[in-house]
Amino acid sequence: MCAHATAQATGTEKGRAMGAKRILTLNVNGDDYEVVCAPNTTLLEALREKAFLTGTKRGCDLGACGACTVLMDGEAILSCITLAVEAEGRSIRTIEGVSDGGELSPLQQAFVDHGALQCGFCSPGFIMSATELLAENPHPERAEIQRRLAGNLCRCTGYVKIVEAVEAVAQGAEGGAR
Amino acid sequence: MKVLNVVGQRVPMHDAAAKITGQAQYTDDLVLPGMLFGKLVRSTVAHGRIKSIDVSKAKALPGVKGVITGMDIPDRVYGIVPKAKDEHALAREKVRYIGDEVAAVVAIDQETAEEAARLITVEYEELPAVFDPLDAIKEGAPLVHENTPGNVSAQIHKEFGDLEAGFAASDYVFEDSYYTHAQNHAPMEPHAALASYDALNGDLTLWSGTQIPYFLKRNLSTTLVIPEQNIRVIKPKVGGGFGQKIDMFAKDFCACWFAKELGRPVKFLYDREEVFQSTRQRHPMYLTLKTGVSKEGKIIAQKITAHADGGAYNSTAPLMITLSCFFVMIPYKIENLVYEGYHVYTNKPVGGAMRGHGIPQPRFAIERQIDQIAKRIGVDASEMRLLNAIEAGEPHPAGFIINTCGFADSVREASKAIGWAEKRGKLPFGRGVGIACASFPSGVANMSHLASGCVVQLSSEGRVSVLSGAADIGQGAETVIAQIVAERVGVPMEDVHITAADTGLCPLDAGTFGSGVTVRAGNAALNAANDIRAQLFPVVAEALGCEVDEIEAANRLFWVRDDPDRSVGMRDILRQYQYIDRSLPIVGRGAWVPPADSATTLLTNNGNLSPNYSFMTQAAEVEVDLETGRVNVIKVLTAHDCGQPINPMLVEGQLEGSILGGIGYALYEDSTCIDGQQHNPSFLDYGFPTMMELPEMEGIHIDTDDPIGPFGAKEAGEGTQLAPAPAIVNAIADAIGVDFDRLPVTPDMILAALKKQREEAAGEAR
Numbered sequence: 001m002c003a004h005a006t007a008q009a010t011g012t013e014k015g016r017a018m019g020a021k022r023i024l025t026l027n028v029n030g031d032d033y034e035v036v037c038a039p040n041t042t043l044l045e046a047l048r049e050k051a052f053l054t055g056t057k058r059g060c061d062l063g064a065c066g067a068c069t070v071l072m073d074g075e076a077i078l079s080c081i082t083l084a085v086e087a088e089g090r091s092i093r094t095i096e097g098v099s100d101g102g103e104l105s106p107l108q109q110a111f112v113d114h115g116a117l118q119c120g121f122c123s124p125g126f127i128m129s130a131t132e133l134l135a136e137n138p139h140p141e142r143a144e145i146q147r148r149l150a151g152n153l154c155r156c157t158g159y160v161k162i163v164e165a166v167e168a169v170a171q172g173a174e175g176g177a178r
Numbered sequence: 179m180k181v182l183n184v185v186g187q188r189v190p191m192h193d194a195a196a197k198i199t200g201q202a203q204y205t206d207d208l209v210l211p212g213m214l215f216g217k218l219v220r221s222t223v224a225h226g227r228i229k230s231i232d233v234s235k236a237k238a239l240p241g242v243k244g245v246i247t248g249m250d251i252p253d254r255v256y257g258i259v260p261k262a263k264d265e266h267a268l269a270r271e272k273v274r275y276i277g278d279e280v281a282a283v284v285a286i287d288q289e290t291a292e293e294a295a296r297l298i299t300v301e302y303e304e305l306p307a308v309f310d311p312l313d314a315i316k317e318g319a320p321l322v323h324e325n326t327p328g329n330v331s332a333q334i335h336k337e338f339g340d341l342e343a344g345f346a347a348s349d350y351v352f353e354d355s356y357y358t359h360a361q362n363h364a365p366m367e368p369h370a371a372l373a374s375y376d377a378l379n380g381d382l383t384l385w386s387g388t389q390i391p392y393f394l395k396r397n398l399s400t401t402l403v404i405p406e407q408n409i410r411v412i413k414p415k416v417g418g419g420f421g422q423k424i425d426m427f428a429k430d431f432c433a434c435w436f437a438k439e440l441g442r443p444v445k446f447l448y449d450r451e452e453v454f455q456s457t458r459q460r461h462p463m464y465l466t467l468k469t470g471v472s473k474e475g476k477i478i479a480q481k482i483t484a485h486a487d488g489g490a491y492n493s494t495a496p497l498m499i500t501l502s503c504f505f506v507m508i509p510y511k512i513e514n515l516v517y518e519g520y521h522v523y524t525n526k527p528v529g530g531a532m533r534g535h536g537i538p539q540p541r542f543a544i545e546r547q548i549d550q551i552a553k554r555i556g557v558d559a560s561e562m563r564l565l566n567a568i569e570a571g572e573p574h575p576a577g578f579i580i581n582t583c584g585f586a587d588s589v590r591e592a593s594k595a596i597g598w599a600e601k602r603g604k605l606p607f608g609r610g611v612g613i614a615c616a617s618f619p620s621g622v623a624n625m626s627h628l629a630s631g632c633v634v635q636l637s638s639e640g641r642v643s644v645l646s647g648a649a650d651i652g653q654g655a656e657t658v659i660a661q662i663v664a665e666r667v668g669v670p671m672e673d674v675h676i677t678a679a680d681t682g683l684c685p686l687d688a689g690t691f692g693s694g695v696t697v698r699a700g701n702a703a704l705n706a707a708n709d710i711r712a713q714l715f716p717v718v719a720e721a722l723g724c725e726v727d728e729i730e731a732a733n734r735l736f737w738v739r740d741d742p743d744r745s746v747g748m749r750d751i752l753r754q755y756q757y758i759d760r761s762l763p764i765v766g767r768g769a770w771v772p773p774a775d776s777a778t779t780l781l782t783n784n785g786n787l788s789p790n791y792s793f794m795t796q797a798a799e800v801e802v803d804l805e806t807g808r809v810n811v812i813k814v815l816t817a818h819d820c821g822q823p824i825n826p827m828l829v830e831g832q833l834e835g836s837i838l839g840g841i842g843y844a845l846y847e848d849s850t851c852i853d854g855q856q857h858n859p860s861f862l863d864y865g866f867p868t869m870m871e872l873p874e875m876e877g878i879h880i881d882t883d884d885p886i887g888p889f890g891a892k893e894a895g896e897g898t899q900l901a902p903a904p905a906i907v908n909a910i911a912d913a914i915g916v917d918f919d920r921l922p923v924t925p926d927m928i929l930a931a932l933k934k935q936r937e938e939a940a941g942e943a944r
Contacts, residue, residue: 048207052209053200054200054203054206054207055199055200055201056200057204057366057367057417058206058368059366059367059368059450059861060450060860060861060862061449061450062450062860062861062862063862064860064861064862065366065861067366094200095199095200096199096200098199099199104195104198104199108195108198108199111194111198112190112191112194112195112198113190114827115188115190115191115827115828115830115831117191117194117197117198118191118418118652118653118654118831118835119197119365119366119367119415119416119417119418119651119652119653120193120194120196120197120198120202120415120417120652121204121365121366121367121415121417121418121652122366123197123198124198124200127198145869146869146870146872147870149869150868150869150870151868152869153366153861153866153868154366155363155364155365155366155418155420155835155839155866156366156418156652156653156831156835157831157834157835158831158833158834158835158836158837158838158839158872158875159834159838159868159869159872160830160834160872160875161827161830161831161834162869163869163872
């Protein structure tokens with residue numbers, strides 16, 4: 001599949017102008033993916049279009065909505081404004097790496113139980129941001145939850161149930177973050 | 179008291195786990211072998227004649243597989259309202275707004291498609307353009323569509339009672355004007371389409387992020403000239419719609435055209451700028467209200483004049499202006515009313531259905547004017563609303579049949595909960611409370627294509643498979659339908675599996691609009707589940723030795739109502755069903771259409787325009803920062819009559835989302851367009867509420883049990899979007915004594931008003 005992607009892209013003037021593509025090794029959820037990327041390929045594109053990890057969402061393409069949030073060495077970053085080359089040698093965690101096999105993480109379970117999702121398009125990004133928050137501070141107050149998740153936009157829920165779901169985990173009702 | 183097991187429960191969405199793990203598939207997540215990627219070329223001028231389009235360089239680019247302009251595809255217009263079709267998939271002679279589609283390319287990858295699109299040059303003869311509906315209706319204004327003189331593409335004039343006699347009988351008559359602006363739906367998922375074609379059978383399949391799969395199928399057939407039976411539209415998960423996806427777009431038509439021409443799958447994905455510029459937005463509207471009242475505040479007569487800025491095309495125009503007209507007739511009793519509404523073309527982005535669809539605009543004006551009138555004549559604004567409240571069972575001027583109505587209670591409860599008596603007019607300067615009221619139909623009746631169908635299969639293992647045409651766009655329609663079926667068949671939620679919004683498999687449905695899904699598709703599901711019972715229960719009755727109407731069913735168990743020890747399980751019954759040589763699966767079918775006198779009369783006749791009506795009062799408390807002009811919405815509460823909620827958790831979600839959308843509409847969301855050019859088509863520049871703007875929220879359930887809705891349910895998705903903005907602006911008026919008459923109320927407007935207030939006070943002091 002990667003070889004196919006290379007053959008496709010070298011035909012374009014843009015591809016030539018952007019310089020040579022090369023094979024990057026991206027460590028995603030503990031697995032090494034070899035992907036052919038141009039210097040301007042974003043991490044979001046590499047994840048979605050080359051590694052076929054489509055759980056990470058494209059909402060705005062300019063770092064404004066948080067739908068593309070992933071963890072890089074544990075830090076929540078926006079993959080649509082991060083170049084794939086910057087992710088080489090780093091440890092990437094996406095929504096596909098959050099649940100334990102067929103079992104939801106406590107945070108994911110709390111989102112389900114509290115109705116903290118509707119259309120679901122922003123949900124992977126929220127889970128990644130909240131996972132980072134709870135790893136740093138397992139018991140955040142409501143104000144800190146709001147401040148730390150304010151970079152993730154949701155148009156459906158009005159955020160109430162998202163805050164409640166994170167609070168439930170923070171207060172131990174859902175067994176702590178993983 | 180009904181005892182229910184699944185309906186009325188806080189059941190998580192059936193697809194919640196798929197969504198929360200990233201496994202849920204939205205249109206752009208789908209990849210097909212050999213898939214090509216598309217890109218549209220859009221107009222750079224607001225109004226112009228296309229002189230030439232040079233596609234030679236694009237065609238010559240390696241990797242490009244197809245280039246088309248409007249002249250390469252059939253000369254057929256599309257549109258969601260059949261009599262108002264006015265849009266070509268790609269412009270032919272003229273472009274009518276910046277962003278109008280003029281050409282499309284497909285290539286082996288996205289970057290090649292984008293490069294090819296840049297290589298296409300279009301030469302325009304620029305035409306004079308018009309950007310304001312009040313300018314567009316003037317004599318001599320440029321015509322956006324040559325066949326529409328005066329640029330008015332849809333209008334309505336309705337009179338109920340005797341307006342002039344009403345004004346004559348009024349103690350006071352007030353005339354006030356208002357303006358509401360363009361809000362974008364801003365669904366998180368950008369619009370996308372993926373098409374594939376089977377060259378042997380001539381079958382076309384389209385995966386599209388749509389709220390209206392069956393309308394889309396019909397329009398694909400008529401515009402691309404492909405028989406409807408050869409088209410299958412599948413709605414994958416949709417990442418929010420709010421009405422923006424109650425329409426079809428160039429991406430749908432171009433993906434299908436190329437898939438058929440090239441014999442390869444084709445995907446089109448809009449970027450965020452395209453979503454803002456070239457899909458739909460809430461109609462800006464100019465409104466003038468002339469209202470006659472008694473000295474107690476009873477509304478005797480009201481004339482509403484509305485000019486909606488439709489942008490370059492119709493979209494839902496006739497429907498929008500009709501809804502805007504009729505649904506000002508609730509929740510207040512106004513015996514003498516005239517509504518005169520115009521949908522006006524301009525050279526701007528296109529207006530379309532957006533949560534509330536033509537009604538939030540007059541609702542803002544009406545709820546603002548009630549507060550202003552109450553102040554002018556010295557009555558209490560909450561009492562004035564109560565005085566004019568509709569009651570159940572009363573004759574209605576437009577012929578609506580209101581079976582259940584918790585409206586007056588909602589005014590009382592919301593006023594009490596916000597602390598109206600203690601706070602209104604009594605808080606320190608800068609802080610205030612306000613209320614506003616609303617009512618909404620649970621889908622419209624009296625119109626073509628408003629039926630829903632449902633098929634329920636009960637397999638030999640007891641698995642319940644539901645086929646529904648309803649389009650779940652994240653609001654939870656599939657979950658609600660599954661709950662209704664589970665309740666009625668007598669199984670837990672986990673036994674029910676739903677497949678929906680696939681026109682190749684599922685029965686017809688109108689789609690997700692008008693807040694009609696729960697009542698319409700829910701009743702269809704209820705009827706299908708009843709059909710299962712009709713086939714299954716004679717066997718149960720025989721097993722239990724009772725009559726069919728004595729059977730209760732829940733959790734895979736059947737028992738005799740007055741003798742619960744006499745019971746039998748689902749597995750046993752299904753085995754017996756087979757032993758007596760009946761075929762499995764048991765298939766139940768159901769359909770439902772809102773009861774109406776006759777079809778296709780909504781646009782012309784009065785009558786009961788909806789199966790039932792929700793009612794609500796929303797109350798807000800705000801604090802205005804007198805230094806910065808920023809408004810902090812502290813609390814919003816809603817006293818809500820939505821009948822019996824099928825799923826209270828999902829109803830709360832609708833309500834909470836509406837309140838945030840209402841805060842944005844009231845205070846800052848504004849799709850700014852200057853000389854036809856949008857100035858903020860990105861999430862960074864547009865800005866809608868984040869978690870930081872989250873106010874305290876409270877919902878108060880006003881209990882009614884509607885006879886028409888499934889298990890007593892009414893709509894809960896759109897009505898809640900009507901009142902937050904006027905409640906907030908009314909609270910601002912209470913806080914600083916300034917009556918704003920346009921949206922959004924920005925910090926600049928507040929600071930200017932406060933400055934004027936200080937200058938006037940200083941002038942008086944001198």
